[in-house]
Amino acid sequence: MLLHTLEETVSQYLFVVLFAPLFAGILANLKARVESRKGPSILQPYYDIAKLIRKETVIPRASGNIFKYSPYLIFGIYSLIALIIPVLIPDPVFFTASADFLGGAILFSLAAFVKMLSAMDSGNSYSVMGVSRAMSFNFLSEGTLITVFFAVSLMTGTNSPYVTNHFLIANGISVVSLDHVFSTLAFAMLFLYETGKIPVESSGLMELGMIDEGLVYEYSGKLLAISKWSSYMKQCLLGSVLLNVFLVPWGLYSTGYAFLMDFPVMLAKWIFLITVVVIVETTLAKLRLFRIMDYLAVAFTFSILFLIFSEVTL
């Protein structure tokens, strides 16, 4: 039993660490194909990471220790989150008991906080501009995140994402209940914001519109590789929560070696999510910077209004 849980824990962790860049690669490739370009290989993120690890790391003279060590810290935080939420295995594994849903949200915020601290510590004015932008939008996105998790906990009477997953599988009708539908919508909008997708942010180092990219502006070499890897992991974690707790909770098993089937199932689910993201990215235009507040206000309104409605009306 202990060995079985250990196997599940290791496979869940390896899934997040090793497959996260692949999802980013598939997304970039598929998007290029939709736009009639040949596009990079789906393994391009791995090549990027390998190349950056071999390169020289330049550290600004004005920066301090926080700048140097925070990429490792952020990687560690996302590694812990990978064991807390149902990314691959629908039953608790080792370290799952270390935090609940809200704890997971706080860990995400902690990683964002450390990232901002490191950007502030770099001494680059572009990074500080990125921090000020991120901070001015985050007050709405964090509020939405907390409210979405409230909606989930109120629906199931618990704060564990694993119980939510099982609850949704057992009660099919709750998948179309008011608070679930609108918290899913709000969380999907938040996913696009947090991972820097098109209506909010276009990827690449365009100074005019960058928010999250601005924070790692001063990093290079190995530190940049770890930062990039962490952001792929963040995308993988948030996307897996969106899939397993909100959109499609079905299809995951943990009895015996059936958990090995979870790999292809999760891959299929991710291809579904990537298709949705590609459709959104190629049909919508990027919002102007001051319009991002409107986007997040809509997500916030969805999450809080229907949370209150469902509490009053049920």
Add this chain to the structure above:
Amino acid sequence: MTLIQTGIYLIAALVTIVAFYIQGEEFIRSMVRAQVVQSVLIAAISFIIGIIEASVDFFILGVLIIILRGFLISYFLERRIPGKSSIKYEPNVNLAYYFLLDLVFIVISVFIIFYVVFSSFRVSGVLAGTEVLVFPLALFFQGLFLIASRKSTFTQIIGYVEEENGLVLFAIFLLPVPLIIEASVFLDVLALVVITSIVVVEKQTHEKMEELKG
């Protein structure tokens, strides 16, 4: 909660979302069309309840809503939208600010009224045991907030129509109001919209407090 109830809840929630869309919209024509969508959604709720309760009244009500609100009111309003850009477009709509203020406004007003006045009311029929009355109340207050927050006369008329939509939804959910009363309310609204659409040509915006000056 049954599947039918969940479905009605989701449609009622869509009605509220359309009201939010109207609140954040800058173009008058889009607002009028969103009002059409809202009315059609309310008619859909009426049809669903009509099918389940096997009542012809709800069907007639649904058809009346579609003809009067979905078609005639929007026709009269759209005909009056002039080509001048200052009228067909209302500038300085701060969406984030309006949404958050609207949210606070409806949460406070609806829930105070709901708990003080309507908590003892019980809905009968297909929606028995649910507190579905929150949705029409929210729609009513969203209409009020739209009137209060905007300057354009067109927007204020749409706010009024939205308020009436709230009342119709309320009547559909709460109890079967005699059809003749419903029909006369609809015709009243239509007549008022026709009259106000003439007034619109005279006075296109309302500034704060100007009616109160001596």
